[in-house]
Amino acid sequence: MNEIEKRLLFPGCLVLACFQDYELAAKAVMRRLGMELVDMDDFSCCSSSVVPSMSDDWINLDAYNLGLAESRRMDIVTLCGSCTRTLKQANKKLKGDAALLEKVNERLAEAGAHYNGTVRVNHLIEVLDEKRSLIEKMERKSLDYRVALSHPCNVIRPSSVAQFDDPWRPQKMRKVLEAAGVQVVDYELEYECCGATLLMVNEKLALDAAAAKMRSAIEAGADALVVSCGNCYMLLDRFRHKIQEAHPEISLPIMFLPQVLGQVLDVSCRELGLELV
Amino acid sequence: METDKCSQCRLCQQYCMVARAGGESITTILSGDSETGAWNCSNCWKCVEICPEDIDVYEVMMEKRRQEPAPVRYKRAFDSVCRIGYVYPVDEVNTFREMWGLEPIRLVDPKVVRKLLGRPWAGDEE
Numbered sequence: 001m002n003e004i005e006k007r008l009l010f011p012g013c014l015v016l017a018c019f020q021d022y023e024l025a026a027k028a029v030m031r032r033l034g035m036e037l038v039d040m041d042d043f044s045c046c047s048s049s050v051v052p053s054m055s056d057d058w059i060n061l062d063a064y065n066l067g068l069a070e071s072r073r074m075d076i077v078t079l080c081g082s083c084t085r086t087l088k089q090a091n092k093k094l095k096g097d098a099a100l101l102e103k104v105n106e107r108l109a110e111a112g113a114h115y116n117g118t119v120r121v122n123h124l125i126e127v128l129d130e131k132r133s134l135i136e137k138m139e140r141k142s143l144d145y146r147v148a149l150s151h152p153c154n155v156i157r158p159s160s161v162a163q164f165d166d167p168w169r170p171q172k173m174r175k176v177l178e179a180a181g182v183q184v185v186d187y188e189l190e191y192e193c194c195g196a197t198l199l200m201v202n203e204k205l206a207l208d209a210a211a212a213k214m215r216s217a218i219e220a221g222a223d224a225l226v227v228s229c230g231n232c233y234m235l236l237d238r239f240r241h242k243i244q245e246a247h248p249e250i251s252l253p254i255m256f257l258p259q260v261l262g263q264v265l266d267v268s269c270r271e272l273g274l275e276l277v
Numbered sequence: 278m279e280t281d282k283c284s285q286c287r288l289c290q291q292y293c294m295v296a297r298a299g300g301e302s303i304t305t306i307l308s309g310d311s312e313t314g315a316w317n318c319s320n321c322w323k324c325v326e327i328c329p330e331d332i333d334v335y336e337v338m339m340e341k342r343r344q345e346p347a348p349v350r351y352k353r354a355f356d357s358v359c360r361i362g363y364v365y366p367v368d369e370v371n372t373f374r375e376m377w378g379l380e381p382i383r384l385v386d387p388k389v390v391r392k393l394l395g396r397p398w399a400g401d402e403e
Binding site: 014042050061110113167195200209 | 294295316317322326342348355362363364367376384390393395
């Protein structure tokens with residue numbers, strides 16, 4: 001019997017702290033598709049856009065995390081946009097610059113870590129896209145709702161780092177869901193940024209951007225908005241009360257990609273984080 | 278300098294959601310329309326993607342940020358990374374994981390993170 005494929009799950013601290021349902025659902029769906037997402041003990045902050053704003057040592061954090069995966073002989077799967085981009089960005093720099101890699105390893109050595117540059121990083125959408133033909137062949141349940149998509153900016157841009165999908169009109173998330181028979185609706189603001197990072201500096205602008213995007217999806221006939229990044233979910237779902245203060249008519253359920261896919265693949269609601277144990 | 282390549286085409290500004298809303302951002306700094314705004318960014322990367330001169334607008338923005346005092350939420354987030362190794366609070370994480378039926382996870386030793394960032398605290402070496 002073939003051994004099940006294993007990859008290391010880099011949850012990121014936002015998913016770790018707030019969105020256990022996303023992690024649970026991602027693990028359950030990938031298990032159904034023949035892949036085990038293994039917990040990444042000792043992972044640290046990905047550096048996000050926070051650390052490089054204050055320190056040019058940010059790359060050491062990513063190198064440390066990549067080194068952890070390397071020591072466990074596994075590639076990394078990510079769940080958020082920023083974690084994906086920053087890990088890929090660091091990986092590209094380190095793989096392409098031997099002098100930088102050596103310098104970073106000097107610092108890593110002080111922390112008892114090392115990185116040789118052998119790890120691959122992929123966001124969940126990419127991994128699901130690899131399994132698309134399998135999804136098409138699997139027994140599937142049909143859903144009685146239609147979804148619109150919110151694409152995680154940092155998974156597709158910059159394209160020189162992402163090396164995945166169209167950077168302006170990304171299609172992979174749609175292709176994965178359509179392979180599963182999910183009805184996906186187009187909407188005018190589909191390819192606009194949700195604005196979540198602006199919560200750090202200009203809450204009103206973030207809330208207005210979110211409201212416009214949600215209104216556009218509602219007008220196009222979506223019953224739910226699908227995200228695949230904790231930051232998007234944070235703004236669109238957890239700031240719902242604030243969005244509704246200014247726009248009380250806006251009401252749209254927000255779901256994580258594997259929660260929708262898992263329903264099609266008949267994974268239980270408990271395993272999808274749609275009900276507590 | 279990276280910004281010397283800028284041809285002032287303002288494409289980045291047309292794609293920047295902050296600039297389009299009338300705000301200051303790295304794209305208005307590049308065009309000379311403002312001196313501030315480096316922190317006002319949605320992290321969408323459209324400016325980097327669209328730039329015909331291949332300017333690494335993100336890196337230009339980060340260099341500018343490192344020379345300025347950080348807005349309070351960025352400062353708090355960075356302090357949190359130095360204190361606990363993460364931006365978001367993780368002290369109850371394994372309790373939540375158990376509620377959801379997830380296995381416990383071992384968190385990073387914050388001393389490791391401080392070492393990686395070259396920001397040791399008194400007592401870290403003990």
